[in-house]
Amino acid sequence: MPLLYDIPLNIVNRVSSGEAELVGAVIKEVASGRILAHVQPTQGFYQAVAQARGALAQSGFSPLGVIGAVQNEQIKTSLEKLGQGLGLLQDLQIANIALTGIGIGVSVAGFAIINMRLNAIEKHLGNLREEVSEIGRMFQEAELRRLFSEIRAALKDLDSVATRTDYLALSSSLQRQFSSHLSTLSDLLVEAMTPGRATTLPVERLDLIWTLSSAKWLCEEAELQALFVSEDLDHVGDFAGRYINDNLRCLDQLNPDALARLVAATEGDLIASVSKRRQAAQHLGLVADGFAGAIDSLSQQQSLSLALLGAGIGGREYIEATSKETKKHFLIVMPVG
Template structure:
């Protein structure tokens, strides 16, 4: 390994005690705000996760399945008590939202999942969108659903390209073309997200409307992960750094007009009286909170990817060498790169 190491016990204890905190994939000293290391998922973790999914695990279904905040599940609920188990026995996988991970990914460092898992995530989002369409009025009238399907077809093609880059003789031009196409697809999905978000501001909405935003955001995140992987493959770390910074800002822009309370109130607008209004708002609030928090967690995760690229540049570690170490790891599901 270049500089990647198994997560040390002192870091686990530091997070548990509050000495350190995890922001995105960066482990920071709470007192100084200084980054002490970068958490990084490996191919081993994805292999185990895929095995669990295919062996009859019980993934969480419905809205939570399309989670952007899989990293936050680890960071906020699991990291303090389970990080040691992640690096040793993976017992914690039994308690994670496996459906969430399969669709949205961990977001810890650079994604190293293979084509089959990335395509499964894309198909999962697409299938979920199909169930949402019937619940939302006027979906077909503006041809939004047809356009989203075409975008997903483009994304699927580029996922295949990214997964085979290392075997291509023209990997630089192929990677650049794939990253650009994925960026265009993400931009088109952002336009759909913004259009839907804007149209929701002054009308009564339903849980399906929130679910649609969540699904679009998960697809945008997938485009970003694949594009970043392409840039790492051809050692365009400076470009990866700059693009991650911009994309984090774009996710922030998507979330800025959304607040859990406002969304919950819009979900309760059609209630016939104050009692039903209060109950509808209470029921919608958790879903609204998950949506907004998921978007904000994505900002943190993508920002930390920019920091990771900068750290590799400083340490003179190439993107391909970094990916090679991750893909070849057979024992540790989670590693750390010291800052």
């Protein structure tokens, strides 16, 4: 079946009547939960989001500044305007996609956009050098730079892999590379989220948790994209399921209340301590929302892979279509049956 760029009228009518609703990247029947359509952002959508972000797009990524950025009236207005222009899809979490970097469907943002995100993550880790050295005693700064250099090179190859004649071999190689990078980042993240016997914790540790998590989510998205291009749709569900469980474990381990108490303990004054605890709780809420968003995105990609298999649409064809489309913001996949 062909890929669609406009939602069929019968689906539009069902959403308008309340029979169906948009949940993440899927349109579901309210009564049964049955998936009626998958919504996939195209290259045009990512370009529009980058433009709407304005100054924020230039800085790329500001971990604990995300909360303040979303309150910036100019950015807020731009994102709301973009959302209103999406018609039926205006309920998509545009601000969350723009500010956390977690998208919906398969990530097809171009290398320039992804590299901006990676550069900002790496730069921020450099600013958190002391915290990084605390959790990565066996992981030297030079190794961290090498890790991000390897991730960047793999992302650059991923950007063009669908159009290459050797796409099968290259995409399989890239999938293995991203899997290895994910293992390293996950180990660092687990250590960052484990305070051990510490009686206090600097707020920068929360920043580090968010930053490492963002790098982890980026690599998860990239690995699944490589699997789509390699036509290994059967394994997309397996890997997505594995990373869903991993993000669930991180969410369980996060323990916002305990971490917020440790951050508050850095203040000797009671009023300052209460204020610091509130600030920490807000930041940790953002991290928790990030994990929840990653879980939703991964589960949607599980479902999407099955829809493509059922419709007889190849993963490479799908990635090429969404990557090349710049005029339409979304591509629609209708499940067969």
